[in-house]
Amino acid sequence: MIFDKNIVKAEFINRPNRFEAYVYINNFQVKVHVPNTGRCREILIPGTTVLLREGNSPTRKTKYDLIAGYKGERLINIDSQIPNKVVYEALKLKKISYFKKYVKIEKEKIFENSRFDFELWDKSNRQCYLEVKGVTFEKNGVTMFPDAPTERGRKHLLELVKAKKAGLDAAVLFLIQMSNVKYFTPYDKMDKEFGENLRYAKQNNVEIFAYDCDVGEHFITLRDEVKVKL
Structure with a gap:
């Protein structure tokens, strides 16, 4: 964008x-x-x-x-409004392989007690809830989330597990708001429970992705998938 x-x-x-x-x-x-x-x-x-x-x-x-x-x-x-806009643009342009199968995109949809960033539907009307988290913390090329304790973030992960157990698709995408990084990992020293919840989500088949961005002074756009280490 x-x-x-x-x-x-x-x-x-x-x-x-x-x-x-x-x-x-x-x-x-x-x-x-x-x-x-x-x-x-x-x-x-x-x-x-x-x-x-x-x-x-x-x-x-x-x-x-x-x-x-x-x-x-x-x-x-570091603009917290940017990740959803970048991911929405990427979803529309079919730039994220896993989500190419979804043909309908709606923003800010409620499931249980959480409002997720996106609700997607494939051609058979199967739903997928997608939560996006913006990542700004980097150390020696390693990116981490969160950079401050996040009760809301922990809750989102548990609600994604509930969606999965209800027979829906569920995913979280960490949008790294910079380029040329090594990998993404949860910042356990900052919020141990978030890291535990993320691993729990993975164990329950919630899809976990990380993508970096091309960032310029007048633009930002989704770039490449980044390895996730849990």
Whole structure:
């Protein structure tokens, strides 16, 4: 997908809370919105070059969203709204092998006590619930999720198992918001229970995928499947 709004480079200063950060734009300090509740501590470091998306709504409290940051030469997108958009585009274009068989796509559908990102149907009307998780944490080429404890994420995995046991298809896709990584694995040190639930989901035949992305200053698109190590 290509960003249709103005993108501005800035220098990161600090992040006083989950939703706000301060940056320098042309030597002026500006408050911006952070559309990611994760920690992103290894990306949002004082002095880092970050990318801002300019908003045009008159009701906004800030003019910009902080959507990406450079970690060395690697550009990492951190916008939590992006993964679903990238995966939706990839599903429509049949870029993900496993999901090519599904001919109907609906967003944000409820099963049991969870709202999943996608509900898919194949030609025989068999359903598949798909949950997407955006991955921004990387260390020495290894990517991990989550970068902060996630009760909601743990619940989603258990609900996917319930869907599978009810005779439906179920899958989780970790969208790695960067390129050229080695593999994906759950971040057990951050959230041990999430890792346990992910392995439990795998044992119960929930499909688990990871894909990286081509990321530029004005675009992001799904790239290649990445090995998952559990």
